[in-house]
Amino acid sequence: xxxxxxxxxxxxxxxxxxxxxxxxxxxxxxxxxxxxxxxxxxxxxxxxxxxxxxxxxxxxxxxxxxxxxxxxxxxxxxxxxxxxxxxxxxxxxxxxxxxxxxxxxxxxxxxxxxxxxxxxxxxxxxxxxxxxxxxxxxxxxxxxxxxxxxxxxxxxxxxxxxxxxxxxxxxxxxxxxxxxxxxxxxxxxxxxxxxxxxxxxxxxxxxxxxxxxxxxxxxxxxxxxxxxxxxxxxxxxxxxxxxxxxxxxxxxxxxxxxxxxxxxxxxxxxxxxxxxxxxx
Numbered sequence: 262x263x264x265x266x267x268x269x270x271x272x273x274x275x276x277x278x279x280x281x282x283x284x285x286x287x288x289x290x291x292x293x294x295x296x297x298x299x300x301x302x303x304x305x306x307x308x309x310x311x312x313x314x315x316x317x318x319x320x321x322x323x324x325x326x327x328x329x330x331x332x333x334x335x336x337x338x339x340x341x342x343x344x345x346x347x348x349x350x351x352x353x354x355x356x357x358x359x360x361x362x363x364x365x366x367x368x369x370x371x372x373x374x375x376x377x378x379x380x381x382x383x384x385x386x387x388x389x390x391x392x393x394x395x396x397x398x399x400x401x402x403x404x405x406x407x408x409x410x411x412x413x414x415x416x417x418x419x420x421x422x423x424x425x426x427x428x429x430x431x432x433x434x435x436x437x438x439x440x441x442x443x444x445x446x447x448x449x450x451x452x453x454x455x456x457x458x459x460x461x462x463x464x465x466x467x468x469x470x471x472x473x474x475x476x477x478x479x480x481x482x483x484x485x486x487x488x489x490x491x492x493x494x495x496x497x498x499x500x501x502x503x504x505x506x507x508x509x510x511x512x513x514x515x516x517x518x519x520x521x522x523x524x525x526x527x528x529x530x531x532x533x534x535x536x537x538x539x540x541x
Contacts, residue, residue, distance in 0.1 A: 264302040270294040271324070273332050274339055278303065280313070287314040287323060289358060291339050312342065314355050322359045330366050337407045338362050341400045345424055348396045357427035364423060365404070372410050380415030382440045384460045385447075387418065388469045389440060390425045397421040442516050443472050446509050450533065453505045456540045464536060471532050475525055479517055485524045492523070495530045502533040 265278040265288060276294045280286045288303070289312040297303075303311075314320045330338075342361060346353055371378065380386070387394045397420035401412045422440070426433045447468065451457055458465045478485065496503045506529040510521045 264304055267297055267299055267301045267303065269299055270297060271327060272335070274335050275323075275327065280315075283313070283315045285320075287320045288312070289314065289323075289339060291336050291343075312339075312355070312358055314358060316355060319355050319359055323362070326359065326362055326366070330362070334366065334369065334408070335362070337404060338365050340407070341365065341403055344399060344403060345396055345427075348399070349392075349424070349428060351428060353427040354430050357423060360426070360433060361420070361423045364419065368412060368416050368419070369404065369408065369410055372412060377413055378415065380418045382437075382444055383415055383418040385440045385444045385469060386421050388460075388466050389443060389473050390421050393421040393424040393428070394418070396424055438516070439473070439476055442476065442513070443469055445516075446472055446512060449509060449512065450505065450536075453508070454501070454533070454537050454540075456537065458536075458540060464539060468532065468536060471529070475521075475529065476513065476517065478525070479513060479519050479521050482519070484522045485528065492527050495527060495534075499530060499534045502537060503530045505533055506530040 265280055265286070267276055267278045268285070269277040271277065271294065273292055273295045274289060276288050276297065278286055278288050290310050293303075293311060314323055327335075338361065342353070342357060345357070394417060397417045400420050401417050405411045422433060422436050425431070426436045429436075447458065447465075450468070458468065477483075503526070506526045509529060510526055513519075514521050
């Protein structure tokens with residue numbers, strides 16, 4: 262079994278060690294530094310209980326946070342990340358240790374001073390990333406149990422975005438951009454069709470998911486098959502929805518700076534027509 266050789270104890274939850282493959286690493290874990298000293302070894306069989314920051318940049322950024330966070334709060338955040346890891350059954354991008362620690366540290370400080378930041382994309386986030394939102398809800402419950410501080414629903418949305426970012430290896434700015442784009446497209450649809458979509462309805466959920474998958478295909482440059490001759494038929498039968506679909510596509514192209522294939526207009530038109538008929 263390979264072993265980590267402890268080089269320095271930073272606090273009860275963080276230490277620096279030498280790794281046989283990655284050289285110097287930061288190990289993060291509840292109580293990992295307690296009762297240990299430089300030169301001690303930790304068997305790699307215990308690695309599941311640890312978080313190893315291999316990236317030098319992530320190490321540097323995480324270490325910069327340490328002076329601003331006490332051991333008790335850090336342990337709560339470590340428990341939160343352990344919970345996330347357990348729920349998703351997949352590896353997390355190690356950046357979550359820096360990003361989520363920083364976010365929760367500030368969010369908990371704000372709430373302890375009676376300050377709350379509104380989340381304008383909460384509904385979109387809850388609909389787009391339902392599983393991540395459920396995990397984030399558990400994280401908020403854990404924080405309340407450990408600290409007595411109850412983070413609001415808006416923070417559940419922010420935490421869900423961090424989780425999704427870590428799972429998909431997307432930057433948080435990209436994840437935020439996509440959530441904002443979905444919200445913008447839904448607003449355009451409501452305005453152009455003269456309808457108001459219930460944000461708790463199955464229609465809203467289906468619309469948001471359709472837009473999400475469209476965005477993901479655009480990002481991957483994935484082409485969908487266009488049914489023969491249906492484009493001209495839709496243009497003639499449903500001109501309002503057809504023209505609206507192209508307006509939405511232009512917004513996508515401008516925001517994502519990627520080409521959207523023509524076939525997307527066909528499927529988007531059909532979805533809009535069903536939505537218009539059902540909502541009206």
